[in-house]
Amino acid sequence: AQTVTQSQPEMSVQEAETxxxxxxxxxxxxxxxxxxxxxxxxRQMILVIRQEAYxxxxxxxxxxSVNFQKAAKSFSxxxxxxxxxxxAMYFCAFMxxxxxxxxxxxxxxxxxxxxxxx
Amino acid sequence: DTGVSQDPRHKITKRGQNVTFRCDPIxxxxxxxxxxxxxxxxxxxxxxxxxxxxxxxxxxxxxRFSAERPKGSFSTLEIQRTEQGDSAMYLCASSxxxxxxxxxxxxxxxxxx
Numbered sequence: 304a305q306t307v308t309q310s311q312p313e314m315s316v317q318e319a320e321t322x323x324x325x326x327x328x329x330x331x332x333x334x335x336x337x338x339x340x341x342x343x344x345x346r347q348m349i350l351v352i353r354q355e356a357y358x359x360x361x362x363x364x365x366x367x368s369v370n371f372q373k374a375a376k377s378f379s380x381x382x383x384x385x386x387x388x389x390x391a392m393y394f395c396a397f398m399x400x401x402x403x404x405x406x407x408x409x410x411x412x413x414x415x416x417x418x419x420x421x
Numbered sequence: 422d423t424g425v426s427q428d429p430r431h432k433i434t435k436r437g438q439n440v441t442f443r444c445d446p447i448x449x450x451x452x453x454x455x456x457x458x459x460x461x462x463x464x465x466x467x468x469x470x471x472x473x474x475x476x477x478x479x480x481x482x483x484x485r486f487s488a489e490r491p492k493g494s495f496s497t498l499e500i501q502r503t504e505q506g507d508s509a510m511y512l513c514a515s516s517x518x519x520x521x522x523x524x525x526x527x528x529x530x531x532x533x534x
Contacts, residue, residue: 338522350524
């Protein structure tokens, strides 16, 4: 079974600062996907960024980037130039590579509550 | 298509009653998932459909829970004889290919009193 650990229950930074959220995971799989999801208060969960484990290059999406260290089983999220709208719960999630068959359920961490202060 | 829709948004029920939730996925998506999220926790996988076939159920899904996806379109999740421990947010998500990530609905918040 896979486990995902987010060791920072809450983080608070000033607007425009850069913040890094940590995530570690444990798996015996060699092929898998990793995701960061954002859940604003009382709103639906939104995919922020995804990483395929077989790709060495770190994924980036505008102000969001990841530091994927496969050997260390680490998958941190960096948010640059943070904005008030970034305030939300952030969940790290793991998915086995389904290869076209079988279940591909996500295993989530407990989340990090990120607060961007004005 | 405006995304994944869930109905109702909120449901308050008395212990022992049955409840049913509905999820309408994005029409092009063949995969549909149900998750449960309790306060302060990440979502936990409940079950998964590919088209109309239910391919996996979590051990979290007790015999009181049943899910269907007739015709591979919308899905329903029924909880029979609800217990206070069933109080949670029930999330539905859909995808075309799981590895590309899901689109989540806004969830149904269930409160059992």
